Amino acid sequence: MNNILEVEKVVKQYGDYVALNAISLTVPRGSIYGLLGPNGAGKTSLIRIINQITMPDSGAVIFDGEKLQPKHVQYIGYLPEERGLYKSMKVGEQCLYLAQMKGLSKEEAKKQLVYWFERLGIEGWWNKKIQELSKGMAQKIQFVVCVLHKPKLLIFDEPFSGFDPVNANIIKDEILELQKQGSTIIFSTHRMESVEELCDHIALIHKSNKLIEGKLTDVKKEYRTNSFEVGILTDNVEGLLYDITQKFTVGQTNFKSLNDELKLEIQLGAAAPNELLHLLTQRGQVTHFLEKIPSVNDIFIKTVSE
Amino acid sequence: MSILSLIIKREFIAKVRNKSFIVMTFLSPLLFVGIAAFVGYLSSIKADVKKIAIHDESGIFVNEFKNTSEFQYLNLSSVDMKILKDSIVKDSYEGLLFIPKVIDSLSPQHKIQFISNDSPSISFLSETEDIIAQKLTKINFEKAKLDTLAIKNAQAKVNISVAKSSGEETLKGLNEIKIAIGGAFGYLIMMFIIIYGNMVMRSVIEEKTNRIIEIIISSVKPFQLMMGKIIGTSLAGVLQFFIWALLGLTFMFVASSFFGIDASPTAKMSPEMMHQAQAHFSTAQMYIKELWNLPIATILSCFVIYFIGGYFLYSSFYAAIGAAVDNETDSQQFLLPIIMPLILGVYIGFFTVINDPNGTIATVFSMVPLTSPIVMLMRIPFGVPWWQIALSITILFGTFLGVVWFASKIYRVGILMYGKKPSWKELYKWLQY
Numbered sequence: 213m214n215n216i217l218e219v220e221k222v223v224k225q226y227g228d229y230v231a232l233n234a235i236s237l238t239v240p241r242g243s244i245y246g247l248l249g250p251n252g253a254g255k256t257s258l259i260r261i262i263n264q265i266t267m268p269d270s271g272a273v274i275f276d277g278e279k280l281q282p283k284h285v286q287y288i289g290y291l292p293e294e295r296g297l298y299k300s301m302k303v304g305e306q307c308l309y310l311a312q313m314k315g316l317s318k319e320e321a322k323k324q325l326v327y328w329f330e331r332l333g334i335e336g337w338w339n340k341k342i343q344e345l346s347k348g349m350a351q352k353i354q355f356v357v358c359v360l361h362k363p364k365l366l367i368f369d370e371p372f373s374g375f376d377p378v379n380a381n382i383i384k385d386e387i388l389e390l391q392k393q394g395s396t397i398i399f400s401t402h403r404m405e406s407v408e409e410l411c412d413h414i415a416l417i418h419k420s421n422k423l424i425e426g427k428l429t430d431v432k433k434e435y436r437t438n439s440f441e442v443g444i445l446t447d448n449v450e451g452l453l454y455d456i457t458q459k460f461t462v463g464q465t466n467f468k469s470l471n472d473e474l475k476l477e478i479q480l481g482a483a484a485p486n487e488l489l490h491l492l493t494q495r496g497q498v499t500h501f502l503e504k505i506p507s508v509n510d511i512f513i514k515t516v517s518e
Numbered sequence: 519m520s521i522l523s524l525i526i527k528r529e530f531i532a533k534v535r536n537k538s539f540i541v542m543t544f545l546s547p548l549l550f551v552g553i554a555a556f557v558g559y560l561s562s563i564k565a566d567v568k569k570i571a572i573h574d575e576s577g578i579f580v581n582e583f584k585n586t587s588e589f590q591y592l593n594l595s596s597v598d599m600k601i602l603k604d605s606i607v608k609d610s611y612e613g614l615l616f617i618p619k620v621i622d623s624l625s626p627q628h629k630i631q632f633i634s635n636d637s638p639s640i641s642f643l644s645e646t647e648d649i650i651a652q653k654l655t656k657i658n659f660e661k662a663k664l665d666t667l668a669i670k671n672a673q674a675k676v677n678i679s680v681a682k683s684s685g686e687e688t689l690k691g692l693n694e695i696k697i698a699i700g701g702a703f704g705y706l707i708m709m710f711i712i713i714y715g716n717m718v719m720r721s722v723i724e725e726k727t728n729r730i731i732e733i734i735i736s737s738v739k740p741f742q743l744m745m746g747k748i749i750g751t752s753l754a755g756v757l758q759f760f761i762w763a764l765l766g767l768t769f770m771f772v773a774s775s776f777f778g779i780d781a782s783p784t785a786k787m788s789p790e791m792m793h794q795a796q797a798h799f800s801t802a803q804m805y806i807k808e809l810w811n812l813p814i815a816t817i818l819s820c821f822v823i824y825f826i827g828g829y830f831l832y833s834s835f836y837a838a839i840g841a842a843v844d845n846e847t848d849s850q851q852f853l854l855p856i857i858m859p860l861i862l863g864v865y866i867g868f869f870t871v872i873n874d875p876n877g878t879i880a881t882v883f884s885m886v887p888l889t890s891p892i893v894m895l896m897r898i899p900f901g902v903p904w905w906q907i908a909l910s911i912t913i914l915f916g917t918f919l920g921v922v923w924f925a926s927k928i929y930r931v932g933i934l935m936y937g938k939k940p941s942w943k944e945l946y947k948w949l950q951y
Binding site for chain 2: 227260263264265266282285286288290292294295296297298299300301309310312313314354357358
């Protein structure tokens with residue numbers, strides 16, 4: 213099986229409200245899979261179904277080649293967006309309790325905890341109570357609890373919220389390390405720059421329906437517009453513009469550069485980039501030539517507002 | 519370790535380790551004894567001696583009033599009534615008793631008056647009436663030339679002794695003791711249910727507001743979590759009860775041996791006093807014996823069973839409510855219908871069971887699961903057929919299973935709902951999800 217998780221036509225209704233409308237997803241093993249969508253799109257409903265917190269009305273979830281069932285809980289780690297811990301319980305006891313719930317033996321849980329506490333530099337917190345810790349510190353504990361049992365599938369819902377940039381970076385590195393060790397990660401967030409940075413697959417859910425799914429590069433290819441950012445130094449601006457506008461759609465653009473060149477955004481349509489380049493080199497000195505690749509943010513906004 | 523026992527263990531430890539649990543367990547018996555002692559002390563305090571002025575026109579009655587620790591009677595028959603009335607306040611008399619000359623001692627139509635600015639107690643008035651009536655009766659006897667001494671000697675005293683068909687003699691007033699014991703246990707159950715039910719509810723709300731709930735139910739089923747919570751908390755309650763029972767039994771042993779030891783000093787007393795003391799002593803001893811004769815084992819084991827059953831039943835409601843609301847203030851509207859049957863149970867116990875422990879109403883309500891833990895416990899000291907206890911327990915636990923099913927549905931949906939206070943209608947809708 214190359215897919216760790218397959219969601220097949222899952223429907224979930226709350227009364228008259230359809231939260232998930234026959235959603236199908238395929239999460240490849242070893243990927244970092246970005247689950248995107250505006251607020252209220254149905255992401256949390258879907259994540260809860262994968263975690264067996266709620267049951268789908270119809271459809272199926274296949275985990276690691278088997279129909280999802282209670283024993284799979286120990287192979288999944290979940291860091292919910294709305295998360296907290298028992299305030300008056302000691303950190304160590306609390307982690308042991310939550311780890312044992314995931315099926316770890318007490319000894320194994322202790323061993324893993326010592327490892328992770330050392331790794332994140334929080335050894336001294338064992339006997340502290342959560343109410344003595346800051347929010348960011350508590351988030352670190354939650355992260356540890358989520359990954360402690362070495363799950364095959366990790367589900368992070370807004371994992372970076374509440375972390376300062378330094379700790380967010382530590383957590384990001386840990387996520388990448390977990391992927392390297394073979395875990396698959398589903399990653400639900402609004403922060404598109406972290407999707408751009410981490411994810412290799414994405415799916416976009418909007419109003420209970422899946423709109424996009426696939427490899428990030430494939431999705432980007434699909435959404436590319438074949439436009440280029442061009443910088444050119446020329447004496448005859450009018451002549452150049454006349455030539456180009458004959459063939460292509462031209463707009464103004466801006467980018468950082470050291471020269472005082474003419475900056476254009478050119479939409480090629482069906483033409484090949486070389487055609488444009490050929491035209492440009494005849495007219496002056498090309499200083500900048502870059503395909504405008506749509507960012508995840510662009511794709512997100514474009515798809516959702518359509 | 520299975521997940522359920524893991525949850526039970528955590529809940530139990532969380533409750534028992536709580537400072538308020540430790541304080542409650544060891545302080546409340548002390549507090550209880552303290553309050554009882556305080557009330558006893560208050561009632562033993564002598565009230566201020568009240569001065570009562572008597573204006574007895576005939577002078578026959580005034581000598582019948584003997585000063586007591588409470589009342590001091592002053593014979594002011596020689597002083598004019600008008601002056602007396604005016605001087606009540608000035609001379610700080612509690613009141614002025616006016617007895618006019620008796621014309622017809624058989625039906626005293628004359629007005630005997632008690633003039634006071636305070637309202638006199640009923641017991642004082644009836645005592646005063648008795649004193650005057652007795653004197654009048656005596657006068658009447660004498661008028662009729664009856665031998666008062668012979669009459670006094672002829673007065674018979676009857677003391678009915680109560681016995682069971684087994685021939686065992688029982689004490690009068692035992693019913694009062696039985697209802698007191700049954701009532702105490704019934705009341706205890708109500709308190710336990712409310713206190714521990716509330717604990718379950720608070721613990722559910724805590725998990726919800728902490729937002730740890732989503733982490734937990736990604737590993738366990740909501741039903742397991744709810745049951746673990748209910749069982750763990752109940753164990754803490756049972757532990758608390760056992761500690762109290764242990765303290766209580768120790769106290770009872772100490773009390774009975776205290777009475778045993780206390781018998782020897784009576785030897786130094788005069789034979790008459792000793793006889794009297796022995797009579798007192800043997801009554802006390804008999805009461806203690808009767809206490810031991812009560813089905814203590816049945817009462818205690820039934821207390822534990824009914825506590826667990828009633829508590830399970832009610833705390834499922836409490837758990838569902840806790841899941842439905844976001845904070846304790848919102849829970850009020852749902853709590854009222856739960857507390858009502860508990861209070862009803864206590865009232866039925868005190869008003870019906872004491873008069874007719876095996877009557878229809880008492881029997882029916884000791885079967886209805888919402889009131890049975892309280893009503894049945896109040897009936898048990900009076901003796902209840904075992905099949906009734908068995909039936910009542912079966913109904914109780916059967917209902918519990920039904921309620922738990924219903925509560926777990928609300929719980930399952932409720933714990934993931936934030937931000938709004940649900941209506942009854944919405945709760946009904948949740949049942950169908």
